Amino acid sequence: MKKLSFLFLSLLFTLQIFAQTGNFDFKKLEKDIRQVVQRAYDASVYITPYDSVSNRPKGGSFSGVVIDTTGHVLSAAHAVKPGDLYEITFPDGKKFKAVGLGRIPRNDAAMLKIKDKGSWPYTPMGWSSSLKKDMPCVSIAYPGTVGAKTPTIRLGYIAETETKEGFIRSTCLMEPGDSGGPVFDMKGRVIGLHSKIDLSLDDNFEIPVDLYRKYWNALTKPASYAERPEATIVPEDPQARELKDLPEITQLNVISEKLNERLNKTSFKLKSTSGGTELQILGTLVKPDGFLPETALKNKSFLLSKSSMVGDNPILELSVAKSTPAKVIRRDEANDLVLLQVDHKLKDGIALGTIAIDSVVATDLGKLLTSPQPGNRVLVSILGNTPISIAKGPNPAFIGIGTDLKDGKVVIVNIQPRSPASTAALETGDEVLSFNGKPILKAEDLSKEMAAYKPNDTVNLQLSRAGVPFFKRIALKPRRMAERHIAYRFTDGRSERRTDFGSVLIHDGKLKPSECGGPLYGIDGRFYGVNIARLSRTSSLAIPAAIIQKFVKQSLTEMKEQAMLNYTTFDAPNWQ
Structure with a gap:
């Protein structure tokens, strides 16, 4: 991997400066996590019910783990039916058929077995009886919102070794799709x-x-047990003494504040309004060395942020009592990025022109990451996946009007409360004449045109009220489907624009939507990208550094070219 150099204004820092804070060694924790990933990643599988008649998978994916050479797979009873056929997909893309074996619903334990002949990656079972409170653990499973056939990694710790219901409580984030996914101790064993x-x-x-050990004989038979089946004695863990708790893991965000006290100077608050709504997001300070002449950078600073959360007249908060206007230079709707300029010289900044951008590869998985926040706060997370795309979400864009054809005219017959149409003061009875310049002749024409747009896009409507034509420019919002599962109601909340990205990094940082837009670093100071969205309970997204670098370079090149076009003979010096 190329040697990375990260130059900030009159600042050069090294791995050792940031890898260890006080008595806590971040480098060791990161090394331990990555060793778990190396041992356990390939055995963590994606499972889908399989239709033997049509010879294709059916809906409803979940997770599991292969734990021996004969192909036994541990998973959750609420996802597995005895005797049913399943397709097992390994992280390398190889697929095999498996059959559901035993399940114990009251404990939610279930087992499958791969039917095909062969050898498979596996990771051994550990002992849940060896667990200690505050012991680190790692999850490798398939969260449904990510929609990837490669697993996503998350870090946590044991909060309770045994609850009243007999479960382990951990802080490894999970959501639908993760069901049956494995959690590992720091030796890479399933716990x-x-x-x-x-x-x-x-x-x-x-x-x-230990439930799978205790009821192994019953679980290897294709049956569902209403009562607990006959148990066997579980032997003691021969490596129990080697497992250690780590109380500091509960305070990683606090411990890491000194780790990023200089990097925090690259994260700022931005405030703006859009359609009467107040917006707050973070901005990442960048130093465009090499992209513009030094004279063009005098008394100017540039920031990146999340475009859909930045209005037309943003304000950059320099301190609690000081702020300055920011100017929108360019927007990138595909990546939800915006480049801003302020007429104020800020110290430091990520020197994009001097960074050697390395691609993120599988060997990087499990690396510790930090997301600096204004006020010297920082959020610690781990890299969960190599760059992947996030498909457009199931919530299409909408205006919030119902239309019908009356007397040859497409007329608004109802308006949803708190919708874009309501905010734009449209009224029932208004005639819809055109959508972005295209005539609306039938009620279905509007739906057809809307299908090409996504939430936060801005569209132009031509309407007529009482025979008087008028125009409205409206920002679309997402149509929220019914999401009743508790996983969609977590307190942090999700970003409005969180899908439809061509390439993003995934990490398990617990970012609130207003905490996106800031930088994402490794503990070695490596700039990974800009946090762009909180996708779900388990995952936050970041636009990779290579895309950031390209966007800023293109934006400033266009700005320079535009300035040259505006440089007329009347502005030029009087050369002799």
Whole structure:
């Protein structure tokens, strides 16, 4: 991997400066996490019910883990039916057929077995009886909102070794799709399987792996047990003494504040309004060395942020009592990025022109990341996946009007409260004449045109009220589908624009939507990108550094070219 140099204005820092803070060694924790990933990643599988008649997978994916050479797969009872056929997909894309074996619903434990002949990656079972409170653990499973066939990694710790219901409670975040996914100790052994969650992000409940040891004989038979089956004695863990708790892991955000006290100077608050709504987001200070002449950078600073959360007249908050206007230079709707300029010279900044951008590869998985926040706060997370795309979400854009054809005219017959149409003061009875210049002749014409647009896009409507034509420029919003599962009601909330990205990094940082727009670093100071969205309970997204660098360079090149076009002979010096 190329050697990375990160130059800030009169600042050069090294790995050792940031890797260790006080008595806590971030480098060691990161090394331990990455060793778990190396040992366990390939055995963590994606599972879908399989239709033997049509010879294709059916809906309803979940997770599991292969734990021996004969192909036994541990998962959750609420996802597995004895005797049913399933397709097992390994992280390398290889697929095999498996059959559901035993399940114990009251404990949510279940087992499958791969039917095809062959050898498979596997990771051994550990002992849940060896767990200690505050012991680090790692989850490798398939959250449904990510929609990837490669697993996403998350870091946590044991909050309770055994709840009243007999589960393990951990802080490894989970959501639908993760069910049956494995949680590992720091030796890379399975200690629990994802089962259920509560509203708090710290309430993630795992099926103890000792249950699979205890009821192994019953679980290897294709049956569902209403009562607990006959048990066997579980032997003691021969490596129990080697497992250590780590109380500091509960305070990583606090411990890491000194780790990023200089990097925090690249994160600022931005405030603006859009359609009467107040917006707040973070901005990332960048130093465009090499992209513009030094004279053009005098008394100017540039920031990146999340475009859909920045209005037309943003204000940059320099301190509690000081702020300055920011100017929008360019927007990139595909990546939801915006480049801003302020007529104020700020110290430091990420020197994009001098960074050697390395691609993020599989060997980077599990690296510790930090998201600096204004006020010297920082959020610690781990890199969960290599760059992937996030498909457009199921919530299409909408205006919030119902139309009907009356007397040859497409007329608004109802308006949804608190919708874009309501904010724009449209009224029932208004005639819709055109949408972005295209005539609306039938009620279905509007829906057809709308299908090409996404939430936060701005459209132009031509209407007529009482025979008087008028125009409205309206920002579309997402149509929220019914999402009743508790996973969609976590307190941090999700970003409005959180899908339809061509390439993003995933990490398990607990970012609030207003905390996006800021930078994402490794503990070695490597600039990974800009946090762009809170996708779900388990995942935050960042636009990779390579895309950031390209966007800023293109934006400033266009700005320079435009300035040259405006440089007329009347402005030029009187050369002799």
